[in-house]
Every structure is written in structure tokens, then in C-alpha cells.
Amino acid sequence: MPGDILKKRKIAVLGSRSVGKSSLVIQFVEDHFVDAYYPTIESTFSKGINYKGVEYDCDIIDTAGQDEYSIINSKHAIGIHGYVLVYSVASRNSFDMVQIIYDKIVSYCGTQSIPCVIVGAKTDLPKSPTLRQVPEPVAKEFAESIGASSIETSAKQNVNVGKVFELCLSEIEKRSPRNQEPPPSSKCLIM
């Protein structure tokens, strides 16, 4: 049925190495925390997400950690509906990397903005506020500047994990054509 096809969503999770992308996805899909570190090549997980009463069949693509030399290619763009860009609140470099990745995706896709959630992971890690390298308002300001949502999470303590994917669906649905107001010039005037 055409209605079923519309409810399939693909979400790509990107960020620097070891920021907690796999842990976030595994906590969400499989309900447990992975303490060990296994660098990811690429894995796709499937999960049904009920958002605002609608069931979405989501493919969540957990990608390999990126650095400034990594290249965005078609698998990061074609068929992807929304992005989860992850940094660690204990690593300023990983936050800078999120901004680089965002610019690369926008430039690869040739659009002005993309449906995206900026995620500050590992909030349980800085044992004192002085060990935190990315203050929440800084990330919020960046997210607002690009029209994205932002949230902080701990996969270890299962804080805000489900919220990440709800926000991502919300960003995707906000931009879906049927939720857009037609531009004023194309509005029909019934006489």
C-alpha cells in the first residue's frame, strides 16, 4: 500500500570516533548498554517508532567514526530522511567535528538545511562541570543556527535515548511536503 511506503524512514547516525554512536543506537534498539568499544564499520538496525500516533518503520544506520578527512558519499545522503549528529560533551573536538560533518552533508546534498538532531552524548562522564568541554547552551545555539533540534543523552544511564529519534522524526516530518504551507504565489484562489 502506498501509505505504508510513506512510513518508512532512514536515519543516519554520524560523528567522530568513539563518541557513543553505536551505544546510543544499541541502547535504543536493543535496550542495553555496551561497555566495550568495538569500532564500527557500518551497521543498520530496524525499529518501529510510534510518533504522534503514527507507526514509522525506521532503518537506523550506525556509521563508522568520521574525521576531518572522511568523505561524505552517496550512502550518507541518498535515501536518508534524517540525521543524528553525535558528539561527546567531554570532547570539544568531537563537537567541532559535528559542525564539519553538517557542512559536508549540506554541501553534498546541495540543500540549505537537512532534518537533523545534534546530540551531546555521555552526559554521565564529566564528573564535575569543569570537566565538561561543551556547555549545553553552546550546542543549542549551534543547533538553532542551522534549524536543527538538540539534546543531551547518556546511553549508559539510558537518558533521553528514545527522545533523540522522536526529535529526528519530528525534524523529518516538519519538512515533509504535506506539512509545508504552499508558497503564497502558488495558493489557489477559489472565486
Ligand SMILES: Nc1nc2c(ncn2[C@@H]2O[C@H](COP(=O)(O)OP(=O)(O)OP(=O)(O)O)[C@@H](O)[C@H]2O)c(=O)[nH]1
Ligand atoms: N560513560 C559513558 N560511556 C559511553 C557512553 N556511550 C558510549 N560510551 C562508551 O564510549 C566508548 C565508545 O562507544 P561507541 O558507542 O562504540 O562509540 P562510536 O561512536 O560508535 O565509535 P566508532 O564506531 O569508532 O565510531 C565505549 O567504550 C562505550 O561504552 C555513555 O553514555 N556514557
